[in-house]
Amino acid sequence: NAGVTQTPKFQVLKTGQSMTLQCAQDMNHEYMSWYRQDPGMGLRLIHYSVGAGITDQGEVPNGYNVSRSTTEDFPLRLLSAAPSQTSVYFCASSYGRAGDTQYFGPGTRLTVL
Amino acid sequence: AQSVTQPDIHITVSEGASLELRCNYSYGATPYLFWYVQSPGQGLQLLLKYFSGDTLVQGIKGFEAEFKRSQSSFNLRKPSVHWSDAAEYFCAVKNFNKFYFGSGTKLNVKP
Numbered sequence: 001n002a003g004v005t006q007t008p009k010f011q012v013l014k015t016g017q018s019m020t021l022q023c024a025q026d027m028n029h030e031y032m033s034w035y036r037q038d039p040g041m042g043l044r045l046i047h048y049s050v051g052a053g054i055t056d057q058g059e060v061p062n063g064y065n066v067s068r069s070t071t072e073d074f075p076l077r078l079l080s081a082a083p084s085q086t087s088v089y090f091c092a093s094s095y096g097r098a099g100d101t102q103y104f105g106p107g108t109r110l111t112v113l
Numbered sequence: 114a115q116s117v118t119q120p121d122i123h124i125t126v127s128e129g130a131s132l133e134l135r136c137n138y139s140y141g142a143t144p145y146l147f148w149y150v151q152s153p154g155q156g157l158q159l160l161l162k163y164f165s166g167d168t169l170v171q172g173i174k175g176f177e178a179e180f181k182r183s184q185s186s187f188n189l190r191k192p193s194v195h196w197s198d199a200a201e202y203f204c205a206v207k208n209f210n211k212f213y214f215g216s217g218t219k220l221n222v223k224p
Contacts, residue, residue, distance in 0.1 A: 040217075043214040101159050104149075107155075
């Protein structure tokens with residue numbers, strides 16, 4: 001049971017490049033989410049999904065796309081990276097019931113030059 | 114809009130001393146409340162959560178938190194801090210399917 005995995009761990013992009021951050025979980029969780037963490041701002045929700053084929057926006061969705069074709073995977077796409085997207089990105093998952101525990105991945109540190 | 118406030122950015126306590134980390138939230142109904150801990154370079158780990166029932170909840174690593182509806186607070190406490198508790202602590206609120214996190218409190222522990 002690997003839990004929540006994220007790849008890559010580190011990434012450097014140039015402004016305007018695109019990339020996909022991968023997130024996978026093997027716990028059969030319905031709910032998955034992406035956060036960005038910036039100094040002094042805690043974690044902010046980018047997008048979330050309550051099941052395969054269902055996604056919705058969080059607090060800071062601009063510049064990011066997601067899709068959920070399977071229960072296990074929830075990739076985050078940056079279509080045209082900007083320096084403001086330099087951050088640490090965390091994926092999380094849970095069963096999706098009201099008080100369920102969210103399990104977090106180890107994070108991806110992204111730098112956009 | 115929902116918001117979570119952690120008024121203390123940094124706190125330093127001596128090993129063995131008691132600890133209280135403050136959290137206030139802005140939300141109309143009784144929210145689902147969480148405390149997470151993050152060690153450097155790591156993801157977040159759940160310490161405890163509250164969504165109904167007894168307003169004093171126990172968590173892992175000897176932590177507890179008390180929900181006070183009248184003060185819109187959910188403060189985290191530990192009676193005796195260990196050096197391994199040095200980390201960053203985040204309070205969070207869940208509203209429907211969205212989580213809102215505070216900005217975090219960094220805890221330093223003096224030997």
